[in-house]
Amino acid sequence: MAGRQAAAGAGRARRARGSSGESMLLGVPERFMRPRLILIACVAVLAAFGMLMVYSASSVTALDATGDAAYYLKRQLLFSVVGLAAAAALAILDYRIWVRRFLVPIWVVTVGLLALVIVAGTDNDMGATRWINLGFFDLQPSEFAKLTIVFTAANVAERYFEEGSLDWSGFLKLLVVGVGLPLVLIVVQPDKGSTMVLGLTIVVMGYLAGVPKWIVLLFLALGVAGFLALSLSDDYSRQRLLTMLDPWSDPFDTGYQLIQGFYAFGSGGLLGVGIGFSRQKYSYLPMAHNDFIFAIIGEECGLVGTLGVLVGFGVFLWAGFQIARYAPDLSGRLVAAGCTTLVVVQLLLNVSGVLGLFPLSGKPIPFLSYGGSSIIASLMLVGVIVSVSVHSSLPETAHDGVRRSWQLEGGADASARSGESRQRPGRGVFTVVEGGAGRPSGRRGGSAPGRGSTGRGSGGRIDLGPSATDRLRGRDRGPRKR
Secondary structure, rough: HHHHHHHHHHHHHHHHHHHOOOEOOOOHOOOOOHHHHHHHHHHHHHHHHHHHHHHHHHHHHHHHHHHHOOHHHHHHHHHHHHHHHHHHHHHOOOOOHHHHHHHHHHHHHHHHHHHHHHOEEEEEOOOOEEEEEEEEEEHHHHHHHOOOHHHHHHHHHHHHHHHHHOOOHHHHHHHHHHHHHHHHHHHHHOOOHHHHHHHHHHHHHHHHHHHHHHHHHHHHHHHHHHEEEEEEHOOHHHHHHHHHHHHHHOOOOHHHHHHHHHHHHHHHHOOOEEEOOOOOOOOOOOOOOOHHHHHHHHHHHHHHHHHHHHHHHHHHHHHHHHHHHOOOOOHHHHHHHHHHHHHHHHHHHHHHHHHHOOOOOOOOOOOOOOHHHHHHHHHHHHHHHHHHOOOOOOOOOOOHHHHHHHEEOOOOOHHHHHHHHOOOOOOOHHHHHHOOOOOOOOOOOHHHOOOOOOOOOOOOOOOOOOOOOOOOOOOOOOOEEE
């Protein structure tokens, strides 16, 4: 009895493994499925927690402005449904469609929307023109431009580093136009926060693609210098930098929001005052449900809650880069890593600003902060990462390609001869040849004198070449140097 149970357990273990002996999870190799499931679960938890905190942080403001305490929650739910539908579509479709086939029209539409912001955009009393008023919804094109820029950078990198269809000059030109032009249009709005997030993402993608380290460091140094130049170029940006250094110099004007955020963190302590019991959301802390939702999390959930959020995004980072690690090609690796980096860098930019460690950027926290464009674009990024995972497969080795190129000599006649061999066992009547059909003559993989050649009526063995090494070498390659 015990022996039968052990045998049944061994059978189940064998069925849980693929043909290569790799562990399977839901019928998919575990190294693909595990990070995919963890990523989806992590996003679901973060988004659900974000809904709770949006409702808590916005209820007082919504009740005062509209008479409905759940006004912002309802809108966030609606935007999330749209984002989920877009994410599901992106996950099902092969990411290569966007990176290769439809990249040009996507890029043209993105650049057109960014240009339209400059011409006919609105600032929503925020001091920067970043939105297009659609009546029922304020569209922020820079949120969706992030995905286009990642696609463009991945396409150019793949063409240069993997396909070899571009030289260095063409690589730089396409990078400057394809990535640089949208970035310039975003800077002009001005939206330095999005520019910084995208700049750091391009640095990470360049490093992973194999760009020389000195060029990556040079680009990073130029980005830092450009950020400082932009921060000191106008009074508004310069004041944000000065406020970070000393918010108490003007506690009732420029430093007011940052100081109120400090009060929120101070009130929260270790475990927080409890969800729904924030005091700062009672019109003390501006933009409590958007830019400063992390401060409300700190007040209501305490240090434990804020660290939990950071851990959640840390898990997201791990899962995203695991998917990138096992992507089937360079563009997949760069797309997954780029989208993951966008989300995490934007989180860090917001958190460091709210904590007074970096100038405020006005960027929301993905999945947590209120905002239609933000939640839709964030979920679309997740959909693309999942698409890379779904369309990953076991890597093919050089040996697989060579084995698939083997053919029976003689084409259709080989079938007849193989039938003849079944009638007369022990007599080999076919030859395995590397590459296309045709009778070999003294080349590797063909019949060689003295090696038991297997033409008609010859000995009963298959000639696979002079050695195992040569059998696995492509037909058109020269001899390996020893």
